[in-house]
Amino acid sequence: MASGILGTASSALLSFQRALATTGHNIANVNTDGFSRQRVDLSTQTPNSSGAGFIGNGVQIDGVQRSYDDFLERELRSSIGARDSSRTYAEFASVVDNLLADPNSGLSPALQNFFDSIQQVADDPTAIPARELMLSEAESLVASFRHIDGELDGLRERIGIEFRNQVAEINDLADSIASLNEDIALAFGSGTGQPPNDLLDQRDQLVLKLSEKIGVTTLEQSDHTLNVYIGNGQPLVVGQKAGSLSVQRNSLDSQQLDIGFSFGGGGSSLITDKISGGSLGGIIEFRKQVLDPSQNRLGQIAVSLAETFNAQHRIGQDLDGNPGSSLPDFFAVTDPNDQVFSNLTNAGSSSLDVAFDTATIDQLTADEFRLSYNGGTWTLENLTSGATDTITPGTTFTGHGLNIDLSVTGTAVDGDSYLLRPTRQGGNGIAANITNPREIAAAAPVRIDGQTSGTGIPTNTGSGEFSSGTVTGSLPALPITLTYDDTTIPPFFSGGGYSFDYDPTSQSGDTFTAADTGISGLEFTISGTPANTDQFVISANSGGGGDNRNALALAGLQTDRTMNNASASFQDSYGQMIADVGVKTRRAQTLATTQSNLANQAQARHDAVSAVNLDEEAAELLRWQQAYQAAAQVVTISDTIFQTLLQATGR
Template structure:
């Protein structure tokens, strides 16, 4: 009877714990991160009773989570990927919308600029047309500045988000380390399930900020690593992720882990996944390149337009000057430099500019120029040096020490610093500075000469007219200033003449011996539109990307590249969200609380509890019967 009573009591206690666990499951059915628990029951050690072993009841071995490391690991991994994809897609979409916006994008402003320039070409003497063109030029400059400022706003926002993400990472790491201590020191043989759930929630939240890997220790603590195995949490201690300023640009954050005792590891390049990885990827792979490319277009456009404008003549008869102020090329010294040198980068060929950045390193008396985008290098023994990237390098001041380095960003300030150099409508050089003529009174042949094109104004305006005379075979300059006086060239009907330095023209037809042709200053050429037409035609020429793209093509390529990245980011986001949903469903199918199942368990354990109580009642009845028999 005593054994029967003990068995009944053991059952009563076991099913009481089971009912308590089921109730706990039901109560936490909607608690974030809660893992369904179940009581693990086991038979007690049997007793030998002569003829055999008799059972002694049941006991609660432990209360376990219904848990699968693999499924939880998948959720953490896909959480990191989804958070990265969502954040990256959101950031890229902002640039995509900016560049493609018909109201604030560059394309409409560029089209308006060349449209108004064509109006000047149609009526070069019109002050109203010139004023309208200058107004559109100001709009274009402002549009470059506006787009650049929007990108700077995104950079500022990116920095704030990086700071916020790092703060959250450090807070989560501290909380995980504290939970490690609580879990490790928890009394009893059963795991502290609710503490483990809380830690899993924190680990998932951490994985949404940055990609992590975990290793569980024998004491129950969870070590957490980021990057290439760098410890963020070890047992009961956490290391802090810190932000420092980039060695070249104080506006740009870099991440590192402080292990104490002066041991700091930079981890920016190692961070992947999660919101922080997305923020760094967006900055380094999209934002920097877009801003550089936009600036490179501004520099290339201003430089090539100036080159043609300088070959013209304004409404006052003066030679054309720079229409735009061409932005300088940015060079930043490393804060780790020990030398005093300052490096200057000078534009040499704007068609070679792109959105890349270059790091110049000095070592052993030599220089290495590395493209930070693709890793390609160019080496040279000294400065000054003209590179193959559209700029030259030279030491403008100071001296170099071994290990000194510099970051060259040819296009970074282009859109920001672009400005107009002229402001008056009459300064627009729409005319050509020279014109041609034939001696109509004395020429007996039928040859004609085109108005001419100017390629170099260094010897203009002309000190005297250039007079060419045909001798039956050759054209000879019989009078005129240096360097043209005395020049002779064979006549070829319809061929472009390039023998007169800086000037091009075509003589067609059959001249007679003694016929003369004249090149003279374009005095009072207010109705001349030749240079305006040449400037207008710049929009159709391939002046960017090493002579393979027009302004529109180049900008369209930047917009298209961003569009491709944005579209791919959206596809990646959708795919990652689908994978995360599947992983959560798989985890929840195993670990989630099913209220129907818990209701069935509640009924089952309630019946078992009642049955165990009846065993106790029966045992008591038998005991009372025995006592009555003994008293009788």
């Protein structure tokens, strides 16, 4: 360590030169992403002791430190991850929202047009053009279902592409962070003990970029390496080693892509449900909260419409007098067995058969189910509500609009499971079956007439009347002749093995169902006062081409509450679907705006500490320049003193 005035001046020159270089380094990196401005730490050198006191020996450089706040860095990572997650969610949700609510390509106008065309058939059931229009609108309705479902499938494919792209980027970032960890550990271990500021900045910037993709937490180790964790604690980077994400097929549903994680050559495990934050977390949340429910609900509407419409069409009669039950179903519907997925780990040989249950189709939901076998019992778990049903092996379970037949051959083993997504492909699987307009079953297959003579003259003398009758299911053998008897209290109708009371003083205008009369599959209204022995004949509706009763029943399905446990119509259910997606989209957009503002604020707080300010650096540059010039002047003076001394000693 040099001493004296020259040594003091030399230490100042060297220190101020380093300070000028550091300031220049800051200015050079003013636009470098992630760069933290640096400052030279100076301290006085150890003074020399003399009889006159301690004489200073100048200045020394203790180190170069970056302007860094760990709390602000963590806050910035968290806010960036939340921003990109909500922004990605909102972007994808907006696509679904616009698709479902589109006044031209959405389902609502197609449903309205279809049921309007049925009403036109009801207005003139013999008109072939009206029937052809109904078939055309049915095709358009099917096309709307398939279009929306196809667009949702397109989003699912886009998610798969995003999964692969994001995973590749995350893995690259993890490898780079691990590599920088190695460089940083070596730099700290080089003996100087000084921080490699630029390397630390580069690592922080990589972690920040990683937080844009996926939510992360970090922990610095004693050797100054940084461990990075994702999900609920999966170690993506530990020291100088990096884990790896992968895109894998779900073990229950091979059509669904999930995110796998492995570290150090170990086996891969699925962590999709554990990922949050960043654009990848936003995509996963969108698929779970919007895409899957929307596609399931679209399928639910398609299946419910097809099954309900088919059931009513079967009990009608076409233009040629053929019963609807002998005709093709009006709509084809997807086979729910196509959406039953056997777990890849199943060890048993059991199989099952799933079908939609027409009688309870109003109970069909958009939910998914897991069917698991343990302890000799099958358990059906609703994956949305968590509710469970216990099913005895070898039986058929009926519920949720489904028939699940477990009497199929094979043996189950504890741990076997199946995933049921009964409505997922409903929108894509619906089709219009009937192409012949004469096969539209617009008429009811029965009629109820007062008794007539052989020449067609009415023989009843009372004022009693039967409505034409509404078919609700399978009918008994026809004709059935009912004779009125008012000689008893209460008076009654009987005939064909049936008997039921009818008191005109209290029951006129009442509707009688199969439960009242015992006549299966038929209900009718009776009004007026029949005379004793008046007769009414329930017969096949031969020559009933102009009958529109079943067409009216089909048109009535538009507003009938045939979905969600008889609480909603098709239009209601679709409207609820649009509203649900709309609410989630608006909420996501609001959250995205909020998170963006929070991220900007966090960035501003971070930059206030770490970012380079050119005005400040210019002032620093001038300060160090002046100090350097002053130190140089001290050197000049020192030289002058030295030269004077030499001259005085004659040397």
